[in-house]
Amino acid sequence: MPGSDGPAVIRSTLRQQIADALRDEVLGGRLEPGQEFTVKEIAEQYGVSATPVREALVNLTAQGLLDADQHRGYRVHEHTLADYRSMLEARGLIADGIFREVAEHGPPREDMRDALVSVRRRGEEASRAACAGDLNVLIGYDLRFWRELSALFGNAHLSEFLHRMRVKSWACAVTHLRRWSESDGGDLRGALWSRHTELVDALVRHDPCGAHAIVAEYNAHSLSLIERLATA
Missing domain, CATH: 1.20.120 (Four Helix Bundle (Hemerythrin (Met), subunit A))
Incomplete structure (x- = not known):
């Protein structure tokens, strides 16, 4: 059914928007190498739920921009x-x-x-x-x-x-x-x-x-x- 894809599409778009925004924060120097943050902090910053934030952070981790820490959340990757x-x-x-x-x-x-x-x-x-x-x-x-x-x-x-x-x-x-x-x-x-x-x-x-x-x-x-x- 056409309507059944609506929520998934919206969530996917939101996830990408958050990923793009965080990438720009890294490139803009506002998120510095080694800086730590949690899913909750990012969700509150952008006023969204935790699910698209978590998906965005996983995506950026796969791209090598972030590092995941099981106990602390995420940190900006420090390149050598x-x-x-x-x-x-x-x-x-x-x-x-x-x-x-x-x-x-x-x-x-x-x-x-x-x-x-x-x-x-x-x-x-x-x-x-x-x-x-x-x-x-x-x-x-x-x-x-x-x-x-x-x-x-x-x-x-x-x-x-x-x-x-x-x-x-x-x-x-x-x-x-x-x-x-x-x-x-x-x-x-x-x-x-x-x-x-x-x-x-x-x-x-x-x-x-x-x-x-x-x-x-x-x-x-x-x-x-x-x-x-x-x-x-």
Whole structure:
């Protein structure tokens, strides 16, 4: 019966909304690594029942953003530099798969070119935010940029895996970036990677080697920056 799916759909939507909100809290630095909380606390914060909260927290734990503690509830996962290096390596391998698709199937189709124009706009916003040192805006546009770009090439499973890797790597990096930007003299302007549009242009030109070089430079830049801030 059509009506029988209503409550399940509503609960699923609420669970996802809570998961998205908590993910944004982590990326925004409002939930810091090691910070603990319970299902009850989150349910009271959002004014909802415990069931969708518990489901959202289980989902975020499966994604590696939270750790579950049987007796204390949940805590924000504390990523190490070794974790960050591994995430960048995984991101690079998936990106190489995307570029392999470009190399094997020739220049983008006309409909794909139109879609790349939309992705390029996301890249322009991400680049502006990076140059301005606006971390909140950058993270949002950067995640959308890569999700839409990866969806055009390869398969949906790889696209979803890449998105999760990028969320986790931002969760790791943002701790160091925010601490530095909030310290005396810390300024992110000009320190963040901003070559999103160049990557799109390389794919439009059917230049997988150029695209690979841009992403390799991105990963090297990101790793160098986070390692420097972590040891500062």
